Structures are given as C-alpha cells and as structure tokens.
Amino acid sequence: MPEGPSIVILKEATAAFAGQKVLEVGGNTKVDFSRLQGKKITAIRSFGKNFFICFGKKLSVKIHFMLFGSYRINERKETSARLSLVCSRGEMNFYACSVQLLEGNLDDLYDWSADVMSDTWDAASARKKLKAMPDTLVVDALLDQDVFAGVGNIIKNEVLYRIKVHPKNTIADLPAKKLKEMIDQARIYSFDFLEWKKQYVLKQHWLAHTKRVCSRDGDKIHKEYLGKTNRRTFYCDTCQQLYGE
DNA sequence: AGTAGTGTTCGGCC
DNA sequence: TGGCCGAACACTAC
Numbered sequence: 249m250p251e252g253p254s255i256v257i258l259k260e261a262t263a264a265f266a267g268q269k270v271l272e273v274g275g276n277t278k279v280d281f282s283r284l285q286g287k288k289i290t291a292i293r294s295f296g297k298n299f300f301i302c303f304g305k306k307l308s309v310k311i312h313f314m315l316f317g318s319y320r321i322n323e324r325k326e327t328s329a330r331l332s333l334v335c336s337r338g339e340m341n342f343y344a345c346s347v348q349l350l351e352g353n354l355d356d357l358y359d360w361s362a363d364v365m366s367d368t369w370d371a372a373s374a375r376k377k378l379k380a381m382p383d384t385l386v387v388d389a390l391l392d393q394d395v396f397a398g399v400g401n402i403i404k405n406e407v408l409y410r411i412k413v414h415p416k417n418t419i420a421d422l423p424a425k426k427l428k429e430m431i432d433q434a435r436i437y438s439f440d441f442l443e444w445k446k447q448y449v450l451k452q453h454w455l456a457h458t459k460r461v462c463s464r465d466g467d468k469i470h471k472e473y474l475g476k477t478n479r480r481t482f483y484c485d486t487c488q489q490l491y492g493e
Numbered sequence: 494a495g496t497a498g499t500g501t502t503c504g505g506c507c
Numbered sequence: 508t509g510g511c512c513g514a515a516c517a518c519t520a521c
Contacts, residue, residue, distance in 0.1 A: 250499045297500075314500050316518040327518090344517050346501075391500095400499050457499090476511090480498075 252398020296397030317345030
C-alpha cells in the first residue's frame with residue numbers, strides 16, 4: 249500500500265468524494281474528528297505517501313498508511329476503523345494508519361514539485377537538492393521524501409537495478425548521465441508501478457526486489473540492509489556498476 | 494506457524 | 508545539539 253503510486257490509486261478511487269458532505273465521523277484515532285461533522289469535502293489530494301481529505305483551505309485530514317495501513321471505500325472491514333467518514337454518497341474507512349489534522353493551506357506545507365507522481369514534478373529541482381548532498385548513498389537519496397516524495401523501498405531497488413547503478417554509490421560517485429537517469433527513472437518507474445499495480449501484476453514485474461537471480465546475467469542477487477535506515481536492498485554485483493574509485 | 498516488511502515518529506542515550 | 512538506535516504501531520503475505 250504505502251508507496252506513492254498506491255496513494256494515487258486511492259486518490260483516484262476517492263475523487264468523487266470532493267463536494268460531498270460528511271454525515272457521520274468515527275474511529276479510534278486520537279485526533280478530534282468531531283469538528284469534521286457536517287463539513288463539506290472540498291478536495292482529495294496526495295503528496296508522496298500522504299493522502300489528504302481537504303475541508304477548505306484551512307483544514308485537512310492527513311492519512312499516512314505506514315507499513316500496515318489499509319482502507320475500504322464503500323465497504324468495511326471486520327476490524328475497527330482508525331477513521332471512518334460516512335458522506336452523502338458513500339463512505340471511506342481507514343485502518344491501522346496515522347491520522348493527523350493539518351491546519352492551514354496545504355499548498356504551503358509541502359514542496360509539491362518534489363512529488364514524483366505530480367504534474368508539477370521538477371527534475372531540475374531534484375537534481376539541485378541531490379547536488380547539495382554529495383556524500384549521501386544513492387539508496388538514502390532515493391528514499392529521501394524531500395527529494396523523491398512517494399518513492400519507497402520497492403521503487404528504490406527497481407530504479408537502481410533498471411539504471412544499473414550499484415546501491416553503494418554515493419551521489420557524488422555517479423557520472424552526470426547516471427544521476428539524470430536516476431532522477432528520470434524515479435518518476436518513470438513510479439508510473440510503471442502505478443499501471444502494474446492497477447492491473448494486479450506489480451510483483452511479476454519485479455526484477456530485483458525479493459529476487460534471487462539476476463535476469464540479465466543469471467548472477468546472484470544480493471540482499472543486504474543498507475543506508476541510514478537499514479532497508480532491504482537487492483542488487484546484482486555484476487551488472488550494477490560501482491563508480492566510486 | 495512464525496517471521497519479516499511497500500514506513501515514520503519519538504524518546505533515550507551518548 | 509545532534510546523530511544513532513530501538514521501540515512502537517498493528518497487519519498479512521509468504
């Protein structure tokens with residue numbers, strides 16, 4: 249569920265809730281949702297892995313699904329919802345997720361050009377941010393939500409495999425051409441992910457993530473926990489190039 | 494059947 | 508001050 253493309257799928261599935269009024273609110277979240285009662289949803293938005301239900305320009309619900317979150321639209325699960333919004337023409341139910349109320353204008357709270365799924369994605373801006381962090385490992389850079397909002401661990405592994413870059417490179421190690429490929433493919437792979445996920449064929453397109461053998465050369469795919477967050481990293485030592493020294 | 498993981502935040506410690 | 512680390516969260520595919 250959690251990576252950016254999955255949130256785009258949710259956004260598309262809930263687009264029709266814009267304009268609807270909240271008739272009933274419930275859930276086991278600690279946030280004070282009573283103030284949403286009777287309000288009209290003005291927009292459904294997303295930024296990276298975050299999903300937003302907007303009530304005018306000054307108040308939004310932010311939902312982050314973390315590792316385990318889930319949702320049901322116009323149906324319910326057995327387990328109790330973290331947040332449930334029954335609206336004029338349907339209902340949204342969210343489970344095991346982080347819920348926050350955000351005050352103020354969403355436009356001012358995020359750098360929307362950092363969202364790899366966004367129409368306003370700005371590759372030049374991403375490049376500039378990366379240039380300012382030369383010693384950062386590429387695995388950490390790809391997971392940096394300020395640079396590549398929406399990119400998660402699967403996309404990280406698949407992008408590096410696709411562009412044949414070894415995960416132990418730093419940003420400064422990469423030739424300019426490879427850095428550009430990394431930035432471009434972060435977005436392109438995310439849209440591939442979106443299409444595959446919609447068709448329920450995402451996993452069968454994985455070439456590195458959870459794989460044991462390289463589809464290019466038949467060599468072993470290594471599994472190692474890398475980067476400052478020690479996330480699972482799958483890579484082929486043979487075809488993914490290490491540029492440092 | 495137990496384990497590990499599509500993620501992030503927070504508090505404690507050095 | 509800040510970086511690092513583990514816990515917490517709470518579900519489910521393999």
